[in-house]
Amino acid sequence: MSDKILFVDDELHILDSMRRQLRKRFKVVTAEGGQEALEKFKTDGPFSVVVSDMRMPGMDGVELLSRIKEEYPDTVRMMLTGNADQETATEAVNKGQIFRFLNKPCPIPVLVTSLALALRQYKLLTAEKELLDETLKGSVQVLSELMSFTNSTAFSSCLRIRSLVVHVGEALSVQKLWQLEIAALMSQIGCVTLPADILNKVYANVTLEPEEVEMYQEHPANGARMLERIPRLEGVAAIIRNQFRDYCSFDPEDLENEETNLGAQILRTVFDYDLMLFQGVERPEVIRKLLHESEVYNPDVVAELRKYKLKKTISDVLSIQIKDLAVGMIVEEDILSAKETLLAPKGQEITWPVLQGLKNFARQVGVKEPIRVRMQSEA
Numbered sequence: 001m002s003d004k005i006l007f008v009d010d011e012l013h014i015l016d017s018m019r020r021q022l023r024k025r026f027k028v029v030t031a032e033g034g035q036e037a038l039e040k041f042k043t044d045g046p047f048s049v050v051v052s053d054m055r056m057p058g059m060d061g062v063e064l065l066s067r068i069k070e071e072y073p074d075t076v077r078m079m080l081t082g083n084a085d086q087e088t089a090t091e092a093v094n095k096g097q098i099f100r101f102l103n104k105p106c107p108i109p110v111l112v113t114s115l116a117l118a119l120r121q122y123k124l125l126t127a128e129k130e131l132l133d134e135t136l137k138g139s140v141q142v143l144s145e146l147m148s149f150t151n152s153t154a155f156s157s158c159l160r161i162r163s164l165v166v167h168v169g170e171a172l173s174v175q176k177l178w179q180l181e182i183a184a185l186m187s188q189i190g191c192v193t194l195p196a197d198i199l200n201k202v203y204a205n206v207t208l209e210p211e212e213v214e215m216y217q218e219h220p221a222n223g224a225r226m227l228e229r230i231p232r233l234e235g236v237a238a239i240i241r242n243q244f245r246d247y248c249s250f251d252p253e254d255l256e257n258e259e260t261n262l263g264a265q266i267l268r269t270v271f272d273y274d275l276m277l278f279q280g281v282e283r284p285e286v287i288r289k290l291l292h293e294s295e296v297y298n299p300d301v302v303a304e305l306r307k308y309k310l311k312k313t314i315s316d317v318l319s320i321q322i323k324d325l326a327v328g329m330i331v332e333e334d335i336l337s338a339k340e341t342l343l344a345p346k347g348q349e350i351t352w353p354v355l356q357g358l359k360n361f362a363r364q365v366g367v368k369e370p371i372r373v374r375m376q377s378e379a
Contacts (some may be wrong), residue, residue: 006049006050006051007028029047033058038068152343154191161184162184190220190221190335194215220241220243224238225237238264268296292306320373321371325359327350331374332346335358337365
């Protein structure tokens with residue numbers, strides 16, 4: 001009985017009766033009123049099903065189920081009440097999107113059947129969501145691996161900023177952290193349309209020609225267009241599209257897009273922070289520059305970066321042959337082909353697709369050896 005059911009009523013004897021009659025069939029938790037029910041979700045949740053009375057002091061059943069729908073959409077909602085007028089039922093269905101509306105007194109066999117159906121509905125909903133999540137993760141992983149082949153410099157940047165973007169998002173109470181994480185991982189996908197020389201200049205802090213600047217500034221929009229066709233990635237696409245915008249250009253009254261706008265501001269700030277570190281700028285100077293450009297960077301994001309403590313790592317630098325390269329190693333010096341073509345930049349993490357690509361390239365064309373890599377672990 002891992003699936004929990006929450007009963008909500010302001011009459012204690014009714015809750016005691018429900019607990020007593022249903023405890024052998026279901027895992028029952030009770031709450032006296034709407035406010036206590038919301039607290040139970042925080043302390044004892046998640047709940048597969050919630051069954052609420054309609055008429056309760058302070059917060060009625062419609063308001064409670066509406067709140068639960070917004071905050072815990074996977075929970076199946078039911079109403080059990082003696083107030084069986086049509087207006088109440090209509091309001092409950094429209095606002096709370098309830099699964100079943102039952103009248104008091106409800107025969108136990110009817111209630112048991114309704115709860116069993118509600119649990120089945122919960123399993124169907126969560127199974128579908130898990131399938132979508134796994135499909136989405138798989139799609140993102142494929143795109144990420146393709147990017148590692150086509151543009152390893154951009155891919156390496158995405159891997160570096162991913163965890164820091166999530167850290168800042170969590171500190172600033174971003175609700176959809178999964179969306180922010182994918183945006184970080186896919187933030188440079190539009191760079192697949194760029195010549196490699198442009199990105200090499202960006203990361204080496206070499207001034208771009210005017211036409212190169214124009215091409216580079218188009219990559220967020222190009223990346224967003226690729227991703228917005230994938231179901232559930234509309235928010236990710238919005239974050240990526242706006243990642244080059246200055247902080248002052250966002251409308252603080254745009255509450256509808258508040259979360260994706262904040263996501264874009266986090267991405268912009270963390271990317272530039274990482275880029276300057278990659279280019280060899282000392283961290284205190286990086287923070288000073290970000291603080292100075294208060295119209296460009298969200299001050300709240302900069303404040304979190306300022307507080308962030310870099311994890312100390314124990315690193316062993318090795319000089320190895322291509323045959324000894326392994327997943328998880330970090331490239332210490334650019335990996336070049338026998339003809340001096342960049343194959344993997346410094347800082348690139350060796351993933352399975354990158355490893356296979358390098359080994360295939362070594363067999364067919366040749367790779368300059370030895371390769372310098374780092375094996376690291378957190379101190």
